[in-house]
Amino acid sequence: MKLDPAFIWTAFVQLLSAxxxxxxxxxxxxxxxxxxxxxxxxxxxxxxxxxxxLSAGYVTVIRGTPMLTHLLLIYFGLPVVVDGLSAExxxxxxxxxxxxxxxxxxxxxxxxxxxxxxxxxxGLQAVDxxxxxxxxxxxxxxxxxxxxxxxxxxxAASLPNLSGSVIGLLHGSTLAFTVSVxxxxxxxxxxxxxxxxFFEAYLAxxxxxxxxTILIERITALIERKIHVYRKGGVA
Amino acid sequence: MIQLTGIRKTFxxxxxxxxxxxxxxxxxxxxxxxxxxxxxxxxxxxxxxxxKPGVGEIRIGDFVFDARRPGKKEIHALRQRSAxxxxxxxxxxxxxxxxxxxxxxxxxxxxCKEEAQRRGTELLEKVGLGSKLNAYPSQLSGGQQQRVGIAxxxxxxxxxxxxxxxxxxxxxxxxxxxxxVIRKIxxxxxxxxxxxxxxxxxxxxxxxxxxxxxxxxxxxxxPSELFTRPKEERTxxxxxxxxxxxxxxx
Numbered sequence: 001m002k003l004d005p006a007f008i009w010t011a012f013v014q015l016l017s018a019x020x021x022x023x024x025x026x027x028x029x030x031x032x033x034x035x036x037x038x039x040x041x042x043x044x045x046x047x048x049x050x051x052x053x054l055s056a057g058y059v060t061v062i063r064g065t066p067m068l069t070h071l072l073l074i075y076f077g078l079p080v081v082v083d084g085l086s087a088e089x090x091x092x093x094x095x096x097x098x099x100x101x102x103x104x105x106x107x108x109x110x111x112x113x114x115x116x117x118x119x120x121x122x123g124l125q126a127v128d129x130x131x132x133x134x135x136x137x138x139x140x141x142x143x144x145x146x147x148x149x150x151x152x153x154x155x156a157a158s159l160p161n162l163s164g165s166v167i168g169l170l171h172g173s174t175l176a177f178t179v180s181v182x183x184x185x186x187x188x189x190x191x192x193x194x195x196x197x198f199f200e201a202y203l204a205x206x207x208x209x210x211x212x213t214i215l216i217e218r219i220t221a222l223i224e225r226k227i228h229v230y231r232k233g234g235v236a
Numbered sequence: 237m238i239q240l241t242g243i244r245k246t247f248x249x250x251x252x253x254x255x256x257x258x259x260x261x262x263x264x265x266x267x268x269x270x271x272x273x274x275x276x277x278x279x280x281x282x283x284x285x286x287x288k289p290g291v292g293e294i295r296i297g298d299f300v301f302d303a304r305r306p307g308k309k310e311i312h313a314l315r316q317r318s319a320x321x322x323x324x325x326x327x328x329x330x331x332x333x334x335x336x337x338x339x340x341x342x343x344x345x346x347x348c349k350e351e352a353q354r355r356g357t358e359l360l361e362k363v364g365l366g367s368k369l370n371a372y373p374s375q376l377s378g379g380q381q382q383r384v385g386i387a388x389x390x391x392x393x394x395x396x397x398x399x400x401x402x403x404x405x406x407x408x409x410x411x412x413x414x415x416x417v418i419r420k421i422x423x424x425x426x427x428x429x430x431x432x433x434x435x436x437x438x439x440x441x442x443x444x445x446x447x448x449x450x451x452x453x454x455x456x457x458x459p460s461e462l463f464t465r466p467k468e469e470r471t472x473x474x475x476x477x478x479x480x481x482x483x484x485x486x
Contacts, residue, residue, distance in 0.1 A: 128326070128329075130322060131326060133286050133322070134320075134326035134327070134328065134388075135328075136285075136286065136315055137319060137322075137389070138319060138339065138344060138391075139315050139319075139340060139392060140340070140343060141308075141312055144343055144344075149328055149330075152330050153329060153330050229372065230329055230372040230373070230374055
């Protein structure tokens, strides 16, 4: 086998068309996962009966099983549920009409929610209780205190973990190719097999993933620098 | 006027407040003294519902609060009538001195930002921090942080200002500046309840002194009375240990 350096660039250019799909899967799963994660973390921290136990169960089950398994379970399970409901209630739905990417959105959001739940929980626990007491003492309601005082500080505290999770989900989004979503990785496979140049195509894909990861790292660093203005501490 | 009636509080099986009655007239400065574990901080925190009293009634002005199963609205209403100065300052870490002071004005009192900033600046100047408006808490000394804490509490124009050992966490050399500020606002006629270990300060500033021990009020009275002629044996012991230079023997 001979390396064709020129084809790396050719593949690189062709792969760019799949970047929006990869970013969409990552973005949707991070955003939905963050909402799920925040809700479940709050249920657990405030020990809300039933919901707290359900949240803890959700986190351990989802973190205890691989991301690929979630995708396959959703892919094969959801149509059964949708068609069954449709037949039962006469809704006229058809599971075949669900776009493939929707399976990826749903399943990765569930995956992300479990991991981000722990990230958010550690962030919230890092905020001193005195902060919310001070907010209460000047007459704020609990939602106001959480939104204006606790969450911004929790977010700052969880930033390194959060950035790690986002990178993990970006890379995990490659699993979407198993349900025929043409993400970066799937596109690389297509480009590779039509030209019979696998190494070059996957190398190009690797470069793009690395580039996207650097972007996430840069954004994190930028926010961290802003936070550093008020935050002192740590060992450095 | 503030009136506490039959305030009880238990942590698990331990009863920390065993039915406290306390009256504070408008403009009065009440100092609560007592050994650690006597329940004085818990009592203060009950007034702001940072601790949940199990039983009792809290009356601030014309607002009556029944501690038995209060709703969210009642708790919120109670908290808006007082403001707390904390031992550990508890300034909002991600906000500057000025932002700390105006947070309650804009969010709770819904005052427009310009007006809030004007008032906030005024208050920070009053506590001697006119030059530190844009400093973050991490850039301020303990004494400066506590003075911001006092300004933040004053901004809410509470009917009663609660101070929980406001100088206990400070370096000795910084205690003076904070006490000076408290003394200044006391003279302006703001109703205050202050838990303190600064006996000299209590004697000097308070118009009424309450001595607590074991979850009950052991003795209360004017500072001139309580400090020089305490009636209860427990008070005598405490004062003797805290201020050994005061001797009651002839």
